[in-house]
Amino acid sequence: EAGVAQSPRYKIIEKRQSVAFWCNPISGHATLYWYQQILGQGPKLLIQFQNNGVVDDSQLPKDRFSAERLKGVDSTLKIQPAKLEDSAVYLCASSLDIQFTDTQYFGPGTRLTVL
């Protein structure tokens, strides 16, 4: 079974530029998550989708971050414009459904460096 795929793996941009990350969850998984992991910290949930609807985006900085999952499968996370403090690893995860018994499977992440 293929895991969660993310691209790109690495991205370097200058502040005020835009960037987008892509995630393809495990086939059949209804729930998709984006986490931000700053160096030295644990992952922090940014947004959670159930199919193509948003379940929780309370920690998403909506003035600069946006995410979509239009067809309930792939998802993109965008930052526009980027700030220095956005340098982090962005992790995508998926689970079969939304219950706590549904294990979250994580992708390898995209490491973003903002100069």
Added chain:
Amino acid sequence: AQSVTQPDIHITVSEGASLELRCNYSYGATPYLFWYVQSPGQGLQLLLKYFSGDTLVQGIKGFEAEFKRSQSSFNLRKPSVHWSDAAEYFCAVGGRTGANNLFFGTGTRLTVIP
């Protein structure tokens, strides 16, 4: 509000020695608790989880964890560490019902010396 504390930033153990990684949580209701491992350049992998029932849970790779409600702890243990266990370990607590969101601690980096 949920929170997780991992008091040890970095632990070094000798190969073959026993291991215990500490985790304390804060949560108003019955907690759902998890341990994940992150190897360099890889995503997080679930080691084990606790929802209810037996307070000693077994996981993959020979790991186990014990839930102690009175101490608000969920410590991870392994009787004999292998060099391949070197990685970052994260404890997490489940969020509100119906959302399946996780709150992670800051992690403990494990170094294994020969």
